[in-house]
Amino acid sequence: MNKIEHIGIAVKDLEAAGKTYETLLNTECYKTEKVKSEGVETAFYQVGESKIELLAATNEDSPIAKFLNKKGEGIHHIAFAVDDIKAEMKRLKEEGYQLLNEKPKKGADNKLVAFLHPKSANGVLVELCQEITEEPERLPEGDEVWED
Numbered sequence: 662m663n664k665i666e667h668i669g670i671a672v673k674d675l676e677a678a679g680k681t682y683e684t685l686l687n688t689e690c691y692k693t694e695k696v697k698s699e700g701v702e703t704a705f706y707q708v709g710e711s712k713i714e715l716l717a718a719t720n721e722d723s724p725i726a727k728f729l730n731k732k733g734e735g736i737h738h739i740a741f742a743v744d745d746i747k748a749e750m751k752r753l754k755e756e757g758y759q760l761l762n763e764k765p766k767k768g769a770d771n772k773l774v775a776f777l778h779p780k781s782a783n784g785v786l787v788e789l790c791q792e793i794t795e796e797p798e799r800l801p802e803g804d805e806v807w808e809d
């Protein structure tokens with residue numbers, strides 16, 4: 662794990678929360694992005710080597726919608742930057758951590774991502790992120806999986 666890549670915060674209203682965080686962090690949102698497969702719209706704020714990722718639900722089936730209904734707004738997950746997400750997934754699976762997806766999937770902000778169940782990390786939803794560096798002919802969208 663190289664660094665905390667981002668902290669994900671579940672919010673009801675992305676625009677309103679965006680104003681709160683732009684003032685709080687004294688920095689502008691550098692990217693908003695919808696991730697259809699997750700039913701989320703995200704807004705990113707650079708804070709030193711890490712980021713804040715605000716997440717609003719775009720449909721009722723979204724994990725964010727379920728989280729908001731159950732727990733309200735707040736910290737949703739911690740994402741760690743890794744060099745080789747497949748190797749990390751294999752290592753963690755062998756160590757007994759519960760992976761929520763068998764293979765990496767396309768996330769926001771040009772990343773391949775995977776998630777660990779909160780039960781595997783003392784109640785914290787953990788996301789692994791690997792920067793997508795080369796542009797293959799076609800990036801898998803949504804639930805499609807990433808094949809080397």
Ligand SMILES: CC[C@H](C(=O)O)C(=O)SCCNC(=O)CCNC(=O)[C@H](O)C(C)(C)COP(=O)(O)OP(=O)(O)OC[C@H]1O[C@@H](n2cnc3c(N)ncnc32)[C@H](O)[C@@H]1OP(=O)(O)O
Nearest residue numbers: 669696699701724737738761768769774776779784785786
């Ligand atoms: C990928 C785009 C973007 C990016 O950075 O690139 C994102 O980060 S998208 C983020 C949204 N997507 C996800 O969160 C995908 C992974 N999440 C899931 O698969 C589910 O949300 C899951 C499995 C964590 C929970 O879903 P479930 O249907 O099981 O919901 P429950 O409410 O029944 O939860 C079961 C159990 O887990 C606790 N829980 C749920 N969410 C969280 C959380 N974010 N942090 C900590 N704990 C969480 C919940 O309270 C239940 O615990 P219990 O003790 O049984 O009450």
Ligand SMILES: [Co+2]
Nearest residue numbers: 669714740788
């Ligand atoms: Co995230």
